[in-house]
Amino acid sequence: MDDFYSKLADILEVETVKPDDVLREFENWDSLTALSILATLDANYGINLSTAELRDIKTVAELGATIATRRRK
Amino acid sequence: MSDASNPFSLQGRRVLVTGAASGIGLATSTLVSKLGGRLLAVDSNEEGLNRAIATFEGNHHETKCWDLRLVEQIPSWLRQAAAESGPFFGLVHAAGLSCIQPVRLLDPSCYRDVLLVNTEAALALVRGFQQKKAADPAGGSIVFLTSVMGLVGSAGAAAYGMSKGALVGLAKSLSVELAAKKIRVNCVAPGFVKTPMFDRLSGLWESEQRAQVEAAHPLGLGEPQDVANAVAFLLAETGRWITGSVMVVDGGYTAH
Numbered sequence: 001m002d003d004f005y006s007k008l009a010d011i012l013e014v015e016t017v018k019p020d021d022v023l024r025e026f027e028n029w030d031s032l033t034a035l036s037i038l039a040t041l042d043a044n045y046g047i048n049l050s051t052a053e054l055r056d057i058k059t060v061a062e063l064g065a066t067i068a069t070r071r072r073k
Numbered sequence: 074m075s076d077a078s079n080p081f082s083l084q085g086r087r088v089l090v091t092g093a094a095s096g097i098g099l100a101t102s103t104l105v106s107k108l109g110g111r112l113l114a115v116d117s118n119e120e121g122l123n124r125a126i127a128t129f130e131g132n133h134h135e136t137k138c139w140d141l142r143l144v145e146q147i148p149s150w151l152r153q154a155a156a157e158s159g160p161f162f163g164l165v166h167a168a169g170l171s172c173i174q175p176v177r178l179l180d181p182s183c184y185r186d187v188l189l190v191n192t193e194a195a196l197a198l199v200r201g202f203q204q205k206k207a208a209d210p211a212g213g214s215i216v217f218l219t220s221v222m223g224l225v226g227s228a229g230a231a232a233y234g235m236s237k238g239a240l241v242g243l244a245k246s247l248s249v250e251l252a253a254k255k256i257r258v259n260c261v262a263p264g265f266v267k268t269p270m271f272d273r274l275s276g277l278w279e280s281e282q283r284a285q286v287e288a289a290h291p292l293g294l295g296e297p298q299d300v301a302n303a304v305a306f307l308l309a310e311t312g313r314w315i316t317g318s319v320m321v322v323d324g325g326y327t328a329h
Contacts, residue, residue, distance in 0.1 A: 038277045
């Protein structure tokens with residue numbers, strides 16, 4: 001999961017991300033950033049998350065939990 | 074050989090199509106088979122190829138499961154394929170990878186495969202196709218599937234657009250160089266077409282984004298068949314005086 005947090009920090013252009021961080025409160029959050037997260041999940045982890053599903057995810061920790069659940073399937 | 078009374082005929086012509094297991098490659102292969110062509114259908118998805126060949130008309134087609142990232146091996150593979158089953162008249166490079174990322178995330182590991190499959194493989198395929206032992210001595214026709222993203226821009230499409238725009242330049246120089254061998258080289262530039270690649274991409278969009286993309290096509294989104302028709306036109310005798318061109322098949326996407 002550390003690897004994903006590092007990738008997420010790259011996408012959001014911040015040094016690090018913390019579990020309680022709210023995705024939409026990052027300074028450069030926009031539709032292309034959201035698309036990048038979905039594309040990264042698909043390319044690196046084989047996880048197909050929809051835009052609607054991402055919209056329901058509020059924090060970094062919630063996103064991490066979703067990934068962990070999907071990877072176990 | 075080809076039926077002189079029907080300029081659309083590909084009767085007896087051997088045509089190699091990449092990306093033949095799905096989307097535009099599959100629609101093109103199916104149409105080529107209906108027009109009498111003999112296919113070498115190429116894809117990295119063996120299961121998909123087996124499903125595809127069952128839908129082709131006629132029973133003289135072949136498939137090849139091949140990873141187009143192996144560009145160095147493509148010319149010798151084509152020479153061998155020609156030695157085994159006859160020279161090629163047509164080549165359609167429809168295989169392609171998509172890449173939607175903002176520029177700040179475009180490191181080489183992200184776009185390398187896109188360039189390899191979309192662009193470098195096209196060049197390697199032509200290097201193989203134009204060899205004396207691989208090309209039909211009567212001449213031939215090559216069609217690259219580029220994209221409106223190789224002609225106009227869209228946020229997040231830099232790598233994909235780079236790979237597709239390069240195909241246009243490649244086709245133009247090759248068309249001049251290969252004219253002496255009676256080989257024509259053209260591009261077809263589709264807009265957004267309802268393919269598995271599009272489904273994957275549009276699954277990432279908000280519903281309003283999808284509506285905006287649809288609205289940008291005055292004639293609506295395309296079907297793979299719409300693009301296959303243009304490819305077949307350029308392959309067949311109908312395209313005999315066309316080379317180095319880009320046929321835009323986009324439902325009006327680039328008209329405004």
